[in-house]
Structure formats: C-alpha cells, structure tokens
Amino acid sequence: MNKPALWTKDFIGISFTNFLLFMTFYFLLVTLPVYVLNELNGTETEAGLATTVFLISAILIRFISGQWVEHFGKKNVLIASLVLFLAALIIYPFVSGLNALLILRFFHGIGFGMATTAAGAIVADIIPNSRRGEGMGYYVMSMNVAMAIGPFAGLFIMNKWGIGMGFTVCMTVAFISLLISFSLKKDEAASEKPAGKFKLDLSPGNLIEKSALPIALTGTFFAIVYSAILSFVSVYAQELHIGEAAGFFFVVYAVVIVLSRPFTGRWFDLYGANAIVYPSIVLFAAGMLLLSQAGGTGLFLIAAGVIGLGWGTLFPGFQTIAISKARPEKKALATATFLSLFDLGIGFGSFVVGIVAAGLGFKMLYAACAVYVLAGLIVYYFVQKNKTEPKHSPQ
Known part of the structure; x- marks a missing residue:
C-alpha cells in the first residue's frame, strides 16, 4: 500500500x-x-x-x-x-x-x-x-x-x-x-467555526501541561547555559581575535546535530532515555570546558562540534520525554509547555550570563558553565528517578 x-x-x-x-x-x-x-x-x-x-x-x-x-x-x-x-x-x-x-x-x-x-x-x-x-x-x-x-x-x-x-x-x-x-491552504476548521466573540480562557489547564513540567524545568536549567552560547559566542570570538570563525561555530554545531540525529534517535529507542541523556550531559559539559580553553580557531570549532553532539542530543530527548508523559489530547500543550519554559531559560540566561560575563570574563564564564552543566546530572537524576523511561525517537 x-x-x-x-x-x-x-x-x-x-x-x-x-x-x-x-x-x-x-x-x-x-x-x-x-x-x-x-x-x-x-x-x-x-x-x-x-x-x-x-x-x-x-x-x-x-x-x-x-x-x-x-x-x-x-x-x-x-x-x-x-x-x-x-x-x-x-x-x-x-x-x-x-x-x-x-x-x-x-x-x-x-x-x-x-x-x-x-x-x-x-x-x-x-x-x-x-x-x-x-x-x-x-x-x-x-x-x-x-x-x-x-x-x-x-x-x-x-x-x-x-x-x-x-x-x-x-x-x-x-x-x-x-x-x-x-x-x-486555509484550514477548514476555521471556516466552519461559527462566528462569535472571542473569549480568552486563562485557566491553568489551558495554559500549562502538568505532566511535562518536571522535564521542561530540567530543560530550562540547561537552556541557561545554551543562552551563553547563542548570545555571546560571537563576542567571545572577537575577544579571541577570530571574529570571522564565529559564524563557522554554528555551522559545525548544526552539521554535527544533523549527522548524529539518526544514530542518537535509534539508540534512544533501543536503550531508553537515560542511556542517552547522561552521556550527552557529560559531552555538553566537556564542550563548554573546551570552549573556555580556546585560544584559536581549531579548539573553538572542536568545542562547537562537541557541544552540538551533547546539547543537540539533549534537547530533542527532553522534548520527547515531555510529550510521551502527556495524554494524547494534551501532547500539543505539552510541547508548548516545554518550548515556552525552554525559551524562558534562554531569555533569563541571556540576562544572567551577561552579568556574569561582565564580572568574570568569557573564559571564566564558559568554564563555570561546564561545572553548572555537570550539576545537571543530579537534577536529571531526581527528575527521572523511579519513572518509566519513554522509548520514542527524539526526532
């Protein structure tokens, strides 16, 4: 068929x-x-x-x-x-x-x-x-x-x-x-919906999916570090006098994500979330440490690849866990909950890491981020402790 x-x-x-x-x-x-x-x-x-x-x-x-x-x-x-x-x-x-x-x-x-x-x-x-x-x-x-x-x-x-x-x-x-x-194409549901005054429903059940909150908050924890890359890696590259390499950082980062996704997704299905998440956290921390030690283009781009493999696997894995815990009719709301809290972590993190960078400098900032990410091992452990692992591909 x-x-x-x-x-x-x-x-x-x-x-x-x-x-x-x-x-x-x-x-x-x-x-x-x-x-x-x-x-x-x-x-x-x-x-x-x-x-x-x-x-x-x-x-x-x-x-x-x-x-x-x-x-x-x-x-x-x-x-x-x-x-x-x-x-x-x-x-x-x-x-x-x-x-x-x-x-x-x-x-x-x-x-x-x-x-x-x-x-x-x-x-x-x-x-x-x-x-x-x-x-x-x-x-x-x-x-x-x-x-x-x-x-x-x-x-x-x-x-x-x-x-x-x-x-x-x-x-x-x-x-x-x-x-x-x-x-x-215009969605048929909208054209068939009877006209009437719009009424906003602010009840918690229509705004947040409770089952997704634990893993969404875990994602928020890590998103704070991710914001340090998005917002300031270009400024850091200028400080290292390799400003033109900053754009290639994201190219290497994304290429590693695209190339690794089929493999990490299959391993997620075969071995469960924990077998993928824990090594990915360690890789994410290692990438941040390498970034803090970069003095030239080579190590700068190697760090990009390691971070892409670590965080690039963590993010879809967390999102898969969030969706899998929700009832079928709540999966869309679970996705919105996860992404909203993730964006909150990016926004909050961009502000906080800006303050930290002003006081410590970028090398110390990224070194501190490596330690922070490793602490996430403990956060994830308590969130997932004694819970059934979902086995769905994080695509």
Missing part, C-alpha cells in the same frame, strides 16, 4: 516559512549583542537584555496564542503574526537608543511567538498520521539548518557590510515568508 504524501505544497511551504522565520531569529540573536556593544555603547548586561525581552514576550504570547489559533484559524493567525514580525524589522534601522530597541524587541517577540505557535499547529494538521515522526523530523530539521545559516550569514554580512545591510536582509527574508504564508 502506498504511503500518504508528505512532501505536499503546503508541507514544503510551512517548513520553508519556519526556516526563514528561525533564520531571521538566529541572524539577529548573534548580531544584536555586537550591535548593542559597538553601535549603542551598551554593556554586556544590556546586550543580553535585548534577547531576554524578545523571548519573554514570545513566551507570554505563546501561552494564549493557541486559543487565537483555534478561534481565528491557523492561517489567519500566521499571516497576522508575520505582518507584525516584518513591521518590527522595518523599524530596526530607525532605532538609535537602547530603550527604544528594547521596546521594539518586545513587540518583535510577540510576532515571533504567535508565528511559531501557528506554524506548529499548521504542520501538525498537514502531516499524515502514519508519517507523523518522519514529517516532524523534517520540520524540526528546518530549524537546525536555520541555526547554521542564520548566525553564519548574520556575522558575515555584519562584518562585511555592516548592521544596516543585515537589517535589510532580514526584512527581505521576512517578506518572503509572508508571501509564502498566503499560498497555504
């Missing part, structure tokens, strides 16, 4: 839209800290705050945007969010002060949070049930590829032509994603 089609026009369209959305996100994530430090004369703490504000607004809006999706329709919410996302990008070149930038980042984060929620809902409907794992694996891969191209393109363009050109590229990419969203 033939498999139902996966690579439909809508699946390719929403995956490419997701890729463009995250490429812009990562583009700005590594360039804005440098922009704040060099152009706005800000501090490391203020540079981290630019990321924190963005992610906090994305997290807050994600808790309620799911209800907007249900009431107004997935495509309508996606289009509205991408319009807001593009509008924010158009304003960036006209911002000349830190306070104005933080306000803009807040509204930009709202567009991002809405868009990622709507896109996730759309792809969940598009993928045939019999190819759910395969389809979601390819969809998530679009984020991994964006994680390589976005930072690399961002740092290359900024170093060669300046941040102004970077903003122009981001606007163009966001405009293309908006055009693609108009071509997506």
Whole structure:
C-alpha cells in the first residue's frame, strides 16, 4: 500500500516559512549583542537584555496564542503574526537608543511567538498520521539548518557590510515568508467555526501541561547555559581575535546535530532515555570546558562540534520525554509547555550570563558553565528517578 504524501505544497511551504522565520531569529540573536556593544555603547548586561525581552514576550504570547489559533484559524493567525514580525524589522534601522530597541524587541517577540505557535499547529494538521515522526523530523530539521545559516550569514554580512545591510536582509527574508504564508491552504476548521466573540480562557489547564513540567524545568536549567552560547559566542570570538570563525561555530554545531540525529534517535529507542541523556550531559559539559580553553580557531570549532553532539542530543530527548508523559489530547500543550519554559531559560540566561560575563570574563564564564552543566546530572537524576523511561525517537 502506498504511503500518504508528505512532501505536499503546503508541507514544503510551512517548513520553508519556519526556516526563514528561525533564520531571521538566529541572524539577529548573534548580531544584536555586537550591535548593542559597538553601535549603542551598551554593556554586556544590556546586550543580553535585548534577547531576554524578545523571548519573554514570545513566551507570554505563546501561552494564549493557541486559543487565537483555534478561534481565528491557523492561517489567519500566521499571516497576522508575520505582518507584525516584518513591521518590527522595518523599524530596526530607525532605532538609535537602547530603550527604544528594547521596546521594539518586545513587540518583535510577540510576532515571533504567535508565528511559531501557528506554524506548529499548521504542520501538525498537514502531516499524515502514519508519517507523523518522519514529517516532524523534517520540520524540526528546518530549524537546525536555520541555526547554521542564520548566525553564519548574520556575522558575515555584519562584518562585511555592516548592521544596516543585515537589517535589510532580514526584512527581505521576512517578506518572503509572508508571501509564502498566503499560498497555504486555509484550514477548514476555521471556516466552519461559527462566528462569535472571542473569549480568552486563562485557566491553568489551558495554559500549562502538568505532566511535562518536571522535564521542561530540567530543560530550562540547561537552556541557561545554551543562552551563553547563542548570545555571546560571537563576542567571545572577537575577544579571541577570530571574529570571522564565529559564524563557522554554528555551522559545525548544526552539521554535527544533523549527522548524529539518526544514530542518537535509534539508540534512544533501543536503550531508553537515560542511556542517552547522561552521556550527552557529560559531552555538553566537556564542550563548554573546551570552549573556555580556546585560544584559536581549531579548539573553538572542536568545542562547537562537541557541544552540538551533547546539547543537540539533549534537547530533542527532553522534548520527547515531555510529550510521551502527556495524554494524547494534551501532547500539543505539552510541547508548548516545554518550548515556552525552554525559551524562558534562554531569555533569563541571556540576562544572567551577561552579568556574569561582565564580572568574570568569557573564559571564566564558559568554564563555570561546564561545572553548572555537570550539576545537571543530579537534577536529571531526581527528575527521572523511579519513572518509566519513554522509548520514542527524539526526532
């Protein structure tokens, strides 16, 4: 019997839209800290705050945007969010002060949070049930590829032509994603839904999935260290006088993730979560230690590969555990809970590590991160103690 089609026009369209959305996100994530430090004369703490504000607004809006999706329709919410996302990008070149930038980042984060929620809902409907794992694996891969191209393109363009050109590229990419969203098929559920006044339900059961909280909070614990890479590895590379290598850090990181995912996923199925998570935590810590000792391009990029193997395996593994613990009708909410708390860890971490970096310097910061990650072995042990391990591929 033939498999139902996966690579439909809508699946390719929403995956490419997701890729463009995250490429812009990562583009700005590594360039804005440098922009704040060099152009706005800000501090490391203020540079981290630019990321924190963005992610906090994305997290807050994600808790309620799911209800907007249900009431107004997935495509309508996606289009509205991408319009807001593009509008924010158009304003960036006209911002000349830190306070104005933080306000803009807040509204930009709202567009991002809405868009990622709507896109996730759309792809969940598009993928045939019999190819759910395969389809979601390819969809998530679009984020991994964006994680390589976005930072690399961002740092290359900024170093060669300046941040102004970077903003122009981001606007163009966001405009293309908006055009693609108009071509997506309208969800039938939205057109059949009777018109009525929207009423927001803020009851805890509609905002958070309790079964996912323990592993989601564990993911948040590690996300704080991940934020130290996303927000400041480009600044650290400049301090080491290897600024052009910063973009390649994310290329090596993402390539290792893409190459290792099939193997780690299969081992997760065969041996269970613990057999994969514990070694991955150790690898993550080893990568951070190597990063702290880097004095040139070689060790800097080796650290990228080790971190990619460690954290790149931990993240999908934690997400798989979170989803597996939820009832079937709560799996989408479990995913939202996990990702929201993960983003909270990134946002909070960007602010905290900025303070630590200002006091200790980047080498000591990354060395301290290695010790912190090892402490995560204890955190994970108590979260998973005496619990049945899920055996599903972390795709």
